[in-house]
Amino acid sequence: MATNIxxxxxxxxxxxxxxxxxxxxxxxxxxxTGAKSVCREGICGACIVHLDGQPVVSCLVPVGTLEGREVRxxxxxxxxxxxxxxxxxxxxxxxxxxxxxxxxxxxxxxSFFRERPDAGRDEVKAALVGNICRCTGYERxxxxxxxxxxxx
Amino acid sequence: MARSIDDAVAALADRADATALAGGTWIMRAPIRREPPIRxxxxxxxxxxxxxxxxxxxxxRIGACVTHARLVSALAGVRGCEGLVTAAGSAANPAVRQMAxxxxxxxxxxxxxxxxxxxxxxxxxxxxxxxxxxDERLPVGRFLERRxxxxxxxxxxAVVIPRRALKSGHARLPLRKAGDYPVAIVSMTAExxxxxxxxxxxxxxxxxxxxPRRWTQLEQALLGRRLDPNGAYDLAQAEAxxxxxxxxxxxxxWYRVQVLPALARRAAQAVLAGx
Numbered sequence: 001m002a003t004n005i006x007x008x009x010x011x012x013x014x015x016x017x018x019x020x021x022x023x024x025x026x027x028x029x030x031x032x033t034g035a036k037s038v039c040r041e042g043i044c045g046a047c048i049v050h051l052d053g054q055p056v057v058s059c060l061v062p063v064g065t066l067e068g069r070e071v072r073x074x075x076x077x078x079x080x081x082x083x084x085x086x087x088x089x090x091x092x093x094x095x096x097x098x099x100x101x102x103x104x105x106x107x108x109x110x111s112f113f114r115e116r117p118d119a120g121r122d123e124v125k126a127a128l129v130g131n132i133c134r135c136t137g138y139e140r141x142x143x144x145x146x147x148x149x150x151x152x
Numbered sequence: 153m154a155r156s157i158d159d160a161v162a163a164l165a166d167r168a169d170a171t172a173l174a175g176g177t178w179i180m181r182a183p184i185r186r187e188p189p190i191r192x193x194x195x196x197x198x199x200x201x202x203x204x205x206x207x208x209x210x211x212x213r214i215g216a217c218v219t220h221a222r223l224v225s226a227l228a229g230v231r232g233c234e235g236l237v238t239a240a241g242s243a244a245n246p247a248v249r250q251m252a253x254x255x256x257x258x259x260x261x262x263x264x265x266x267x268x269x270x271x272x273x274x275x276x277x278x279x280x281x282x283x284x285x286x287d288e289r290l291p292v293g294r295f296l297e298r299r300x301x302x303x304x305x306x307x308x309x310a311v312v313i314p315r316r317a318l319k320s321g322h323a324r325l326p327l328r329k330a331g332d333y334p335v336a337i338v339s340m341t342a343e344x345x346x347x348x349x350x351x352x353x354x355x356x357x358x359x360x361x362x363x364p365r366r367w368t369q370l371e372q373a374l375l376g377r378r379l380d381p382n383g384a385y386d387l388a389q390a391e392a393x394x395x396x397x398x399x400x401x402x403x404x405x406w407y408r409v410q411v412l413p414a415l416a417r418r419a420a421q422a423v424l425a426g427x
Contacts, residue, residue, distance in 0.1 A: 019193065021180065041184045042177055042248045043331075054221075055247045060180040062173065065153065065195050108246065129331035130245025 005066045007032070008076040018064020023047045025063050026073060034074035034103040045131035048104040049073045055111045057130075074103035077110065086110055086148060093144035097135035105131045109145055117152040124149070153195035157202070157282050157309055163194045165284045165305025170194055172307055174202075174217050174256040177248055178263060202255070202309060212313040216255025220244070220268070223254060233313070234426045235320030235339055235419075236275060239267035242324060245331045255308045258292070261300045261363075264398060265333035269296060270358030271322050272311060273366065274339040280310040296363050318343050321422025323415040324359075327402060335403040336360050338367075338388075338415035342423050348378040355416070360397050360408040369394060370416065381420040388416035 003014045007030060014025050021040070026032045026049070035058055036046035042057040049058045050072040058071075077084045083091065086109055096102055105128065112119070112127040119127070124145045125138075133141065154160035164170045173179055173193035182190055196202055202217040205226040212230070214223070223240035227233040243249060243257075243266075257268045258279065269292075277292045283306040290298075292311070320341040326332035337358035343351040353371050358364035369391040374384065392412045397405030 019180075019190065041181045042244070045245065045247060048247050051250075054250045056250050057177075057247045060177050060248075060251060062176050062180060062193070062195075064193075065173070065176070065197060067153065112246075126330060127246060129329075130247050 001064065003063055003067050005063075005068075006070040008072055008079075014063050016063055019062045020064075021059050022049070022051075022061040022063050022066065022071065023058040026058060026071075032073050032075050036100055036103065038100065043130070043132070044101070045104040045108065046101050048107040048131070050107060050111060053111065055108050074106055077106060084110065085151075086113065086145075089144050089148040089151075090141070093140060093147065095137060095140050095144045097133075097137050101131055101133045101135075105133070105141060113145075113148065113152075117149065119145075119149050121146055153198050156199060157307065160194050160196055160199065161282050161284060161305055161307055164307060167192055168304050170304070172196055172259070174253040175219060175251040176256075177244075177252040178256060178260040196255075196307075197253075209315065211315055214254055214311045214313070216308050216310060217253045218255075220249035220252050220254075220257075221246075223268075224249075231427060232275070232315060232318040232320055232341075235322035235341060235422065236268070236271045236313075238322040238422070239271035239324075239337075239339070242322075242330065243267040244333075254311055258295065258311070259299060259308055264362050265335075265337075265359040266364070267322070267324060267334065267337060267358065270337050270339040270356040270364035271320070272313070273356040273364055274341040274354045275313050275318075275320060276341070276354060277311050277313045279308055280312065282307050282309050293366070316343065319423045319426040321419045321426065323418035323422060325411055325415060333402060334359050335400075336397075336408045336411050336415055337364075338412060338419040340416075340419040340423050342374075342379060344379060344423075349376060350374050350379050353379075355419070357395060357412065360395050360405075360412070362398060367391065367394075379420055379424060381417040381424070384420040385413045385417040388413035 038044045038046040040059045042060045047058045170192045173195045202215040204215045206213040220240040272292045279295045281288045322339045324334035324337045339356045342353040355367040373387040395409050397408035399405045
């Protein structure tokens, strides 16, 4: 069965088994390796992408349900070669450590700030409960996110 | 991907090994639970009726494929639904709440830590089923008892909450502040008289045993008295022994029971804090 999906603005036809996780299609068919395959049970958040604009854990999305839908991955954030304001603030604050959790954190915060651009610290922390950072860099990540919120 | 309820019922009745697929957050984790992969799924999320939320003066009708995130936005500020909004808005994590559905949550019979199930039980909700033999409406408590042994082709299509002059609260205890499964849940829905006395009340306990159930002994003890969080704590302490906690990697069974009085107090506080 073929599934037509719009991925980062480009049409893609996947012929994988319908129950294949979107994550595997992104990484193995399209070589979009920003989304990471870690817990594969929706707990760690390393595979978060946007589905029709909303953050989802791509490890639990069956590709067969995606006909006609739009997926955006971390690779689309700097589409013009220019990092997004969120990516820039993370770089300015030198936040990235091993990088495993980071694409998921960027995708969570990108959609979160669209709805709550001037969010406070507690709200940012609540938004990130589904993104686990094993380097435990949370405080600096939240500091950087708050710096961005203050600019809005 | 089914296009209508009739389509889905026909496809499910046609194959004994068919499974209904809504948000996918339970079914897609079958490999992690070391269960055999599910080969044939009937996708439900494209069926328009299953995605509808209708709020009328007498009831709230929620399609089976409505997600936790959508429940929060659709029911925020709706009187009586405070507990359900808390349950839907704190279960799992934000990305899972965008996917996991109310119908899937009630049908995942092997998942003991559901937030929605005890909340809906306390709200006296009903579920609507469609099947080859026609439609049926039954109390959510009856459905929870029957859900492990439904005949092939039976599909949960909607959850219906009656609207009455109620206040509700939902108290859950995850091990971290958020993002974990709750080790125990107390959900409370009450109708209070002008003097604060309890006219009617339903208290449910989730995540402690394999399936949520009503705490009728505590309900009886609270009935007719002024609702007072500390009083609820004391009464709950006297009645907590009726539960047998399930042992899990997150918490031993005795701990789940031990925290119930504190959760009963918080649930009563949440009920009183409502509008």
